C-alpha cells in the first residue's frame with residue numbers, strides 16, 4: 169500500500185527527515201514512536217501533502233502511484249487520511265458542513281452520487297454513537313472551543329465517516345482520558361480490515377494495548393532507528409529512547425537495526 | 433478643478449427651473465446655496481484629511497450629465513433580477529421614481545414613496561424636515577443638495593411601525609452617449625416610537641461609466657427604531673459616493689448595514705449623532721472586491737449624551753489589486769458619561785497587491801466610559817487551508833469556504849433573510865451546496 173524509500177525532507181532549509189524507509193501493506197497497523205522532535209509529525213504531514221516541507225531526496229509510492237505528485241485533496245480522494253496532532257480550529261465553518269463536503273468530494277471522485285440529507289445524517293449519527301460524541305458538536309464551528317479530547321474524537325469521527333484506505337493518526341491518544349482512549353481505540357479498530365492500513369504515531373504503550381500493531385518503528389534523528397514487533401513498544405516503555413538514540417548516533421547511514429523478528 | 437465647477441454651474445443654470453420644487457423659494461435658495469458651496473469648495477482632493485486615500489480625480493475630470501435619461505424597456509427585467517422577497521419596493525430608474533415597478537402597501541400613519549411626489553403634495557411637511565438640512569460636508573453632498581430630483585420619502589407618525597422591510601432599488605440605465613449622474617436624496621423621518629427597516633440598493637450595468645451621488649437623512653424620534661441597510665452593487669466602471677446621516681433622539685435606535693460589492697470607486701460616509709440619553713446604534717459593514725476596485729467607508733458616531741451604546745463592526749475581503757479605506761471615528765463628548773462604545777475592523781487580503789488603510793479614531797472627552805477598538809489585516813490561514821484540503825476539499829473551495837467563514841460574522845447579523853441569502857451568492861468563489869447544510873457554524877457566544 170505504502171512504500172517510502174530513502175525519504176529526505178527539509179523544513180525551512182533544515183533537514184528533518186534523513187532517509188526514511190518504510191513499507192506498509194494493506195491490512196497492517198504500524199506504530200511509529202520516537203522522541204519529541206524526531207520528525208514523526210513531519211513524516212505525517214509530508215504524506216498528507218502539506219506545503220513548506222521540501223522533499224530533497226527519495227520517493228513515496230502509494231498504491232502504485234507517486235504520492236508526492238498529488239495535491240493534498242487528491243491524496244484525500246485516493247483514501248489518505250491524516251488525523252492531526254493539533255486539530256485545526258476553523259471559526260465560522262460548521263463541523264457538519266465540513267463532514268458533508270469532505271464525504272461528497274470523496275464520493276464525487278469515486279463517481280458515486282452525493283448522499284442525500286437523510287442518509288448522511290443517519291451515517292453521521294451512527295458514527296457519533298461509535299465515538300460517543302454529542303450531536304451538538306456537529307453544529308459548532310470546526311474544533312472551535314472543543315476540549316482537547318473532543319478535538320481528537322472529532323478527528324476520528326471524520327475518519328470513521330470518510331473510511332480512508334490509509335489512515336495516519338498523529339498522537340491521537342495524547343490528551344485523552346482513559347475512557348476516551350478506549351472510545352478512540354474502538355473507532356480505529358472498527359476501521360481495521362484487510363483493505364486498510366493504519367499508521368499510529370504515539371508516545372505511549374497504552375494505545376497499543378488497545379490497538380495491537382503489526383510493527384513498531386522508532387524514529388530518531390530523522391531516521392527509523394529501530395523496527396520490531398509489539399514487544400519493542402514495551403521495551404521502550406521500560407528503557408526509554410536513550411539506548412536507541414545512542415545506537416542511531418553510531419549507526420550513521422547504515423540500515424536500521426532490527427529488533428525481534430526478521431525485517432521485511 | 434475649475435472645469436468641474438464651470439460644468440456643474442452651467443448644468444445648474446440650465447436645469448434649475450425644471451428641478452422639483454423650483455417654485456418654492458426656500459428650496460430654490462437651498463439649492464442655490466448648495467451650488468455656491470460647491471463652487472467654493474469643488475470636489476474633495478487628496479489634501480482633504482478625510483479623502484487622503486480616495487482619489488476622485490477621475491470623477492472631477494468627467495463632465496457627468498445631470499439630466500436623467502428616460503427609463504428604457506430594460507428596467508422591468510432588471511427590477512425582476514434584483515427584487516427581494518417579502519418586502520415592499522420603491523424603484524427609481526435613472527433617479528426617477530417609477531410607480532409601475534414599485535409595490536407599496538398602504539399603512540395608516542406611514543407615508544412612503546417618492547420625495548418629489550411628497551414635495552408636490554405636502555411641501556410644508558417636506559420643508560419642515562429638509563429646512564434643518566446641515567451644510568453639505570463636502571463637494572459631493574453639495575452637488576446632491578443642488579441637483580437632487582427624487583429619492584425615498586418615509587414619514588412615520590408617532591408609534592407607527594412598518595413591519596415589512598422596504599426595498600428601495602436605484603437603477604442606472606444609461607441610454608448611450610453621455611455619462612449620467614444621479615443624485616438621490618432619501619429622507620426618513622420616524623417620529624417617537626415609530627419603526628422601519630429599509631434597504632437602499634444601488635445597481636447598474638458593468639459597461640457604463642456613471643456616477644451615483646446619494647444622500648440619506650434619517651431622523652429617529654424618541655424611542656424610534658430605524659434599521660438602515662445599503663447594498664452597493666454598482667457596475668464595474670461606476671462611481672458611487674454616498675452620505676448617510678442620522679440624528680437620534682432619546683432612547684432611539686439606529687442600525688446601519690453597509691454592504692459594498694460593486695463600482696470602480698465607492699465611498700460611504702455614515703454618521704450618527706446621539707441627541708438624547710440612552711441611544712444605541714450598531715454599524716455593520718462588509719466590503720468585498722477584486723480587480724482595481726476601491727472602497728472607502730468613513731463612519732462617525734457622536735456620543736453627545738450620556739448612556740449611549742455603540743457597536744461597530746466592519747469586515748473586508750480584497751483580492752486582485754483592490755483597495756479599501758476604513759476610518760471609524762467615535763467621539764465621546766464631555767457630557768456623555770457611561771458611554772459604551774466598541775469598534776472593530778478586520779480585513780482579509782487574498783492577494784499580495786490588495787491593500788487596506790484602516791484607522792480607528794477615538795476621541796474621548798468623558799471619563800466614565802467603556803471604549804475599545806481593534807483593527808486587523810490578515811491573510812487566509814495556511815494551516816486552516818491545508819486542513820480543509822487534507823479532508824478532500826479542493827483549494828478553490830477551501831478558500832471560498834474560509835472567505836465565507838470570515839464574512840459570516842457580518843452576514844449572520846443580517847436579520848433580513850432574503851438579503852442574507854443574496855449575500856452568499858455575492859461572496860467570491862463557489863462552494864458546494866451541501867443540501868441545506870449551511871457552511872456557517874452557530875456563532876460561539878462567550
Ligand SMILES: Nc1ncnc2c1ncn2[C@@H]1O[C@H](COP(=O)(O)OP(=O)(O)OP(=O)(O)O)[C@@H](O)[C@H]1O
Nearest residue numbers: 179180184202203204205206207208209210211253
Ligand atoms: N515549520 C517548521 N520550521 C522549523 N522547524 C520545524 C518546522 N516544523 C518542524 N520543525 C522541526 O522539525 C523537527 C521535527 O518536528 P516534528 O513535529 O516532526 O517532531 P515530532 O517527532 O512529531 O515531535 P513530537 O513528538 O513532539 O510531536 C523539530 O525539531 C521541529 O522543531
Ligand SMILES: [Mg+2]
Nearest residue numbers: 208209210253
Ligand atoms: Mg508530532
